[in-house]
Amino acid sequence: MTTRDWRPRYVQVADALQDQIRSGELLPDTPLPSEPDLAETYGLSRTSVRNAIRLLRAQGIVRVERGKGTFVRATVQRIVRNASERYPAEKQRALLIDDTERGSVGASEMDSGLTFSDLRFEAKYDVIDAQGDVAQLLEVPPGTPVLRRAFASFKVDSGDQVQSSCSYIPHELIRHHPELLDSSREPWPGGTMHQLRTVGVEVMSITDRITTRVPTVEEAEDLHIEDGIPVFVLWKICRDKDGLAVEVAEVVLPGDRTELAYTTELEPWA
Amino acid sequence: MTTRDWRPRYVQVADALQDQIRSGELLPDTPLPSEPDLAETYGLSRTSVRNAIRLLRAQGIVRVERGKGTFVRATVQRIVRNASERYPAEKQRALLIDDTERGSVGASEMDSGLTFSDLRFEAKYDVIDAQGDVAQLLEVPPGTPVLRRAFASFKVDSGDQVQSSCSYIPHELIRHHPELLDSSREPWPGGTMHQLRTVGVEVMSITDRITTRVPTVEEAEDLHIEDGIPVFVLWKICRDKDGLAVEVAEVVLPGDRTELAYTTELEPWA
């Protein structure tokens, strides 16, 4: 016998299963042995086997379907969200006014490689009083009316949600332009940059503030995220030429299928 | 009786505890009742109570210390890592050659608000063969020798690790400059940008590629991260004026104490 493994048995089982997955012994979308079977195999109780499986779930290695079984997860392609390309392109697209041009290329499409017809969009508008983060980031007093645009995009084939976001614009800015609340015109080709242009605002800089956390229960359902897989939370702050915040948006992105990219250009040394 | 709550009992217990924490009934750094006590209180087995506590841990709401108890987590201040300010500043600092100037202001310090003397640094150099991500991002064939610099910074008072990173430079670039491997000179005031300057390389652009995942067991220990709290994984790619990758680095940051910020400046409409 070699040196003893002092780790808990369930950690060892998780390790053994992970090895079988990595070695190709267990293939993606094939079921693992059932929990009673694994308990039998490793001489453990079902509880301990479940502890092992919980570790694998938390690492996104397996996926569980109730009543069916536990399956090896196929490695998912990460969608790269490249802000340094996306935002300038979005600003250019915002110049397109003609409805027929709209949607020829969209931001989500640019990210994902999916074509326009592969995606379905949902948008909902309402006017609320700014509170908390929104008021703070927009630099307005709490209670100030803001337009809220809740937006989500889905894959048509699977119904999977690709992202959800919620953007906020001071109501003052768009007060005299009710047509901006026409959700049937979604998606706008330049997103809210197009809408802001309609009311004479040009966005000159965008700051992304990024955090990560485990999803809420609702987010986990909507984004089809396994227990324990984190999400990115991205707060986007758009400013005009005076540095005034004209739009803020909270974007939630699935952490196992997303990669964010930013390029910083540097000034040459003198 | 109101409408029944059909959620599992342990979810209800987690909810109840969370309410007590939010309401201030349970204060940060005070212990929750012990598991047997909670089991008694809610009329459940210890197993079910542990399930409830696992939910709270995964959300970063409580922290567990073995042999001591379960404690309400104080809300931690997020350290903002602002690349759009950090990288240009780092490049300027790389111009400082004089040893006495070194360390007057460091990158980690700028982020965290901590002063130089609050932090302890560890760096280790070796030469390895590039593989996988490193070879791919540096755009060199696998097996190419690269200098690896493993770097970590710690708070002096608590010993807590603030970040860990591992940077890679093609060995060809620094072959004739063994002094660059002198770890006693850490931290370099401009990081590897200073080292690269010594060998005649000027970094002109930096791309950050960001993903998020749950930490490995080692990372969880080093960064003092609770079970289920995610980490950021940031791959930094530095390029010279020809667009050649001259350094790549993998940085792991604790997801509950870090916020990343990037600003994209946009060209005006014609």
Next chain:
DNA sequence: GAGTGGTCTAGACCACTGT
């Protein structure tokens, strides 16, 4: 030594999935 959380057992009943 008493109290804490970590691991583990050998059962049980349930809701859900397939046939």
Next chain:
DNA sequence: CAGTGGTCTAGACCACTCC
């Protein structure tokens, strides 16, 4: 229907911390 994972029990022993 049998098989799957989800919840739950009432114990047990352990390593660790504090007194």
